[in-house]
Amino acid sequence: MKPTATADSRTSLSADDWAEAALDAIAVGGMDAVAVEPLARGLGVTKGSFYWHFQNRDALLRAALQLWERQQVDTLLSRIDPAASPYERIVSLFKAANMSVRDGRLYLAIAAAADNPTVQAFVQRLSERWISYLDESYRALGYAGPRARQWALFAFATFMGNLQVRRDTPQMMPEGQDFSDYVKLMIKTLIPREARGQGAEEEDDHPHVVPMRRPGS
Amino acid sequence: MKPTATADSRTSLSADDWAEAALDAIAVGGMDAVAVEPLARGLGVTKGSFYWHFQNRDALLRAALQLWERQQVDTLLSRIDPAASPYERIVSLFKAANMSVRDGRLYLAIAAAADNPTVQAFVQRLSERWISYLDESYRALGYAGPRARQWALFAFATFMGNLQVRRDTPQMMPEGQDFSDYVKLMIKTLIPREARGQGAEEEDDHPHVVPMRRPGS
DNA sequence: CCCTTTCAATACGCCACCGTATGTAGACTC
DNA sequence: GAGTCTACATACGGTGGCGTATTGAAAGGG
Secondary structure, eight states, rough: OTTOTTTTTSSSHHHHHHHHHHHHHHHHHOOGOHHHHHHHHHHHHHHHHHHHHHHSSSHHHHHHHHHHHHHHHHHHHHOOOOOSSSSHHHHHHHHTTOOOOHHHHHHHHHTTTTTTTTHHHHHOOOOOHHHHHHHHHHHHHOOOOOHHHHHHHHHHHHHHHHHHHEEEEEESOOOHHHHHHHHHHHHHHHHHSSSSSSSOOOOOOOOTTOOOOOOOO | OOOOOOOOOOOOOOOHHHHHHHHHHHHHHHHHGGGGHHHHHHSHHHHHHHHOOOOSSSHHHHHHHHHHHHHHHHHHHHHHTTTTOOHHHHHHHHHHTTTTTHHHHHHHHHHHHHTSSHHHHHHHHHHHHHHHHHHHHHHHHHOOOHHHHHHHEEEEEEHHHHHHHHHGGGGSSOOOOHHHHHHHHHHHHSSOOOOOTTTTTOSSOOOOEEEEETTOO
């Protein structure tokens, strides 16, 4: 697992160690926590070390964001089990979003700084990836283009919103069985019907969610 | 519309002017933008003025948050038309959430600082209010206690997520008719069935799809 | 007219962080 | 065992924001 460059590690630091420390700092204190001297203190060195590895603060930020993007893409790719049904893929994505508290905070903190030109491209690429992944899953569920995109955005927004609620008002989140029910409700609502593996290939305007009889009015 | 204390206003400032300026700054630059000297510059004065109206920066923050809370409660109360159906109330809440870009950014920025002890109480009270409002609406739609609460949280999270997407990756948001369809999809999905309110205008091309039926039917 | 009150300008010390310049201990090189 | 490269430490100047202390000016009140 590598020393991870904790303060007691006596081996010398690498640029990646700084980037990881920066991500940890972002998850806790937001983008402004990427400050050279505090990070150096946390790593048990002085900024003399930092300016050997990086040209300036922004270079560290870019390195951290690249590391973040790689990690995000990895977790996304790890969800792509080719044998899995679209339903399973969306569900596992949903559960991944609720898994690591740190990663959630990290995502939110970075996204919140999307007005920063250094950050913008990363956030856009990542968001696009997630939404595209969802989009494809919904297409595989039989939804036509625009509809699939709408469902994908809907699901993505719900993911993000849950991250937020968990971060900002965790006491609002139900616990235990109630939480399970909550998640199940969202999953059932966001993935209507076709839990079955085979993707329909219909070209209709709206979800071809056939086997639902109309409400008898 | 009151002078709003723009830089050219020659009348002397009030504490409320500072609080409003602080809210504007938060909406644009986050909590850290509540900085005495920059705000003073924006108002066309020096911090000599500020420290006459406030004891310190945190006092301004509290004043701004109180102003924010009042405004939020007002917009919430303005949604409570006693004659409106629960359906209409949720819909109008949903549309209110998509209305003012500034207010959205404001909410997100403040919520993101919920770890700050000064901010925490405000965010919790406000979130609780919104969720309770949704909760009651869902109860009025016939959902039992835990279920109504789950739907309320679900809807709230979706609201927040949409705010985020609009702030961080606005180009992901559909536009024009596609956006309308997107909103309609969310509304139809989040408010299942009981569109009893006669004000519900459904000029939709296909019959109202029943999103889900109780399991084990 | 003076005097108080209100609102603001100016000047100061303090701290945190950025970036640079330079020093330096250890390893490695031959 | 002198040179060189690596990975830091130290010291310095600069910037931006906080808070305080002091001064100033205009308005209204007696």
